[in-house]
Amino acid sequence: MTHVLDRPIWSALTTGWAHLAEGDARALRIDRKVGMFGAAADAAPESAVALAALVPQEGELWLVERDPLPLPPGVRVVKEGLAVQMVLDRLTPDEREPPAIEPLGDADGAEMFALATLTEPGPYVRRTHRLGGFVGVREGGKLVAMAGERMQMPGYGEVSAVCTHPDWRGRGLAGHLTRHVTAAILARGLTPFLHCYASNAGAVALYEAMGFRIRAYIHATVIVRR
Template sequence: MTHPLDRPVWSALGSGWAEIAEGDARALRIAPDIGVFGAARDQSPESLDALAALVPDQGELWLVERDPVPTPPGTRVVKEGLAVQMVLDQLTPALRKPPPITALGEADAAEMFALATLTEPGPYARQTHRLGGFVGVREGGRLVAMAGERMRMPGYIEVSAVCTHPDWRGRGLARHLTREVAGAILARGSVPFLHCYASHTATIALYAAMGFRIRTEIRAIILSRV
């Protein structure tokens, strides 16, 4: 039986993301103003055709899959990268006192989008903040770092959008915010997970020091129309 984390986007679209999913039983995608992720039910021609129809005329659709996926008809692979999927059973003790951390929401949306656009922690749309669970650090009233939750499914919640303004890097803010988000997920009885490109060895080591372990390798595939 396939583990839900082997196809995290499909698992999320059928559960925690169901209210913001578009498509039908053959293929689904998250609402474009919230994100860029999609998945097909399986690799049948019918499902791949339905997935192709969800790729925007101008833009991209991202797949996150453990196993290879045939390129849907009428689309092309813009980029494909190998990532690791990490899960957390228990946080290691914090070595430093965290800075003041604040919850982020609708009132912070413009600042959150600007920070994500500047730092590029991964795909982040104007309404991604609606996925919830975001926290941040402010300096002089300015948002300088944040992290949040993205994919949700029974028993698992993804840590994502971890980013720090270049002027405030090197202070451990990303580490503190990741711990804050992951700890809140654990407190709710779910398992935190995250994705990191396999080539980012220093980042993987940082997460491992917090208690995350590599579960599997996984592919990130970016599609566009031909």
């Protein structure tokens, strides 16, 4: 039986993201104002055709699957990579003094988009922060690090968009923010999970030290119209 985390985009679009979903029972994508993710219902040819119709005329659609489905007709792959999907076992204690962490929202949207564009933590558009739970650290009034939540589905909440300005790396900000968002997900009775590129050994080690474990390897495929 397929686990909800094996097809995280489809699982989110049919549950926690259902109010943001565009499409029909054959294929769905998230509202393009907040994201770039899409998924077909299954491997049927008609589902692939329906997904192809959801690829924007200008721009990308991201597919995230443990076992990739056939590509939709009329598209080409512009990027693909292997990610690790990590699920929290137990949040380990941290004795370090945390920085001042503040909630982020619409008023911070432009700064958040700029930071995400600079650091490329994953697909992020101008209103991705509206997916919820974003927090950040400021230094001298400037947003230098942030993290938030993205996919939501029964029993699970995803930590995402963890990023730090290059000038402020090496100070543990990403770790503090990840712990903050993880604790907020736990407080709602959900199991935190996250994705990061398998090649990012430093990030994987950081998350393992916090109590996350690798559950599966996930394929990320970015497609555009031909």
